Amino acid sequence: MDYEKIFAGAKQEKLSGRYLCNTHIEPILESLSTAGHVSVLGHSVLGKNIFGFRIGQGETKILAWSQMHGNESTCTKALFDFFNFLSAESELQRKILSEYTFQFIPILNPDGAEAYTRVNANGVDLNRDAQDLSQPESIVLRRVYDSFQPQYCFNMHDQRTIFGVAETGKPATVSFLAPSFNTEREYNDVRINAMQVINRMNTTLQQFIPGQVGRFDDGFNINCVGDTFQFLGTPTILFEAGHYPGDYAREMTRRYIFFALLSACEPVHENVIVNNEIEQYLNIPQNNPNLFDFVYKNIKINYESSEIITNFAAQYKEELVGKTVKFNAFVVKMGDLTDCFGHSEIDGEGAKYSDGAENIPLPDQPADFFLDNREYHNGSLKS
Structure with missing residues (x-):
């Protein structure tokens, strides 16, 4: 697969840089309404729209959300690149849309996005609100999860420039995590299915950023959304968009998140667990704040x-x-x-x-x- 060529044709040129909020994405979503279903899923603390974009007719359902933390916009850019790919006729696009149904929430925390803060307008970290569901944004995500009933969840974030790959001195340009579902950090089919997708994405990314893919810490916290969804039986994958040398705008990193999304579709569909999935996953070096x-x-x-x-x-x-x-x-x-x-x-x-x-x-x-x-x-x- 020619990932570079596909990305070049799909990149959403209207989005760039680190600051990204509803004002930037609303007109783009309007243009996408002919390809998929754009909706308002709910509202933020300050009454801003939380938009959804649904596309595809396949049996395998994937729920993906970005900017749960308002100042983490790289994956949002990559999602809009992916939306462009899914909206343009091609043999690969038709195949993917026949096998998958996607429900996207490009900006879950629009108040935080506008203020460029991690937290929402009430000062709450939404990624610690999975159990209390004290915030309207958390309630929206959980309501979509319950009604959509996805087979996979993609929890999409940015990580700070402090993270490197183990002791190599290379930046963790992209990191992944198959969250734990209990305090013992055990493995079951649900978690291994998430690892399978990560392994395929890592294999792809090693072709482009060798040695720059990390594995995030898997300490269990039931208050975190990914841990909760994994606990509830849905294979969940944490995406962490990190630093590429010289790329503080994270325009290169968005490219590799797009590559990861594209390569994720194949292993999700195969859904065949092989014996060494855990070993492959654990061979991805851990993030190190060095x-x-x-x-x-x-x-x-x-x-x-x-x-x-x-x-x-x-x-x-x-x-x-x-x-x-x-x-x-x-x-x-x-x-x-x-x-x-x-x-x-x-x-x-x-x-x-x-x-x-x-x-x-x-x-x-x-x-x-x-x-x-x-x-x-x-x-x-x-x-």
């Missing part, structure tokens, strides 16, 4: 009246300014950075650090400083 956006090594500072050579790291904070997400770097750690990596690494070779204040890279201060005569602003060398 990455920083910037690492500076061998930096000279004055510390307690002595000159020492040290290291420090900086991390971006994402802040919504107007309708644009700005990335501002702050110092997060100084000292021993053994077993840590940077998306950008700078060897100061003994250059002297200064910042016009304490002249020490202290945590939580902006990453604006000098190394000898070289000026760094927001973590990067100023041109």
Whole structure:
């Protein structure tokens, strides 16, 4: 399958960047209404529409939702790319739509999406509300789950740039999880079916991002939606869209999420468990929070009246300014950075650090400083 060619023809060019809310997707959904069924499934705390898009006539039903956390938009972009693919006539498209029925919720948390926050308008993390169902958005998702009765669930998120693949120093560009259904983290057919889909997606992605696929932690929490649906007997897959080198807008990552969605369709339909599904799944390296956006090594500072050579790291904070997400770097750690990596690494070779204040890279201060005569602003060398 020519994934690159299919993606090039399907990419939704009207969506880009990190900030994505109802205003961006409503006109696109209107244009998709001739290909599938667009509906309002319910409303958010602030009364915003929670849209659904249903398409396909097949027996295997897949429920997928994105932006449960409002500031996690990469998978939403990939879903709209997938919608374009499902709406354009092709032999593969017809085959998929004859075998599957999809129910999508592209933005479950429209209030959080507009404010660019993880939580909803009541300050609640919807991914910890699966049991209490205290929020209208949680109730909408559960009502759709109960009425649609899917054979598979795709729970779609973003993960921070801190996550790497084990100890390799490579970013976890895409990570997956077949959530646990009990505290013992046991395996049953439901969970193994989820692993089967993950294994196929991983096999595909290794062709494009070798060594950049991770496995998310499987600690059980019944308050999490994925754990709850797995507990209820529906194979559920967590998608985590992560960092690709230099791709803070996550335009490359959306491509690989699209590849994963496309490759997921085949194993879901086959539905044949082989003996080594668990082994294959566990061979996917675990995520490790061992990455920083910037690492500076061998930096000279004055510390307690002595000159020492040290290291420090900086991390971006994402802040919504107007309708644009700005990335501002702050110092997060100084000292021993053994077993840590940077998306950008700078060897100061003994250059002297200064910042016009304490002249020490202290945590939580902006990453604006000098190394000898070289000026760094927001973590990067100023041109």
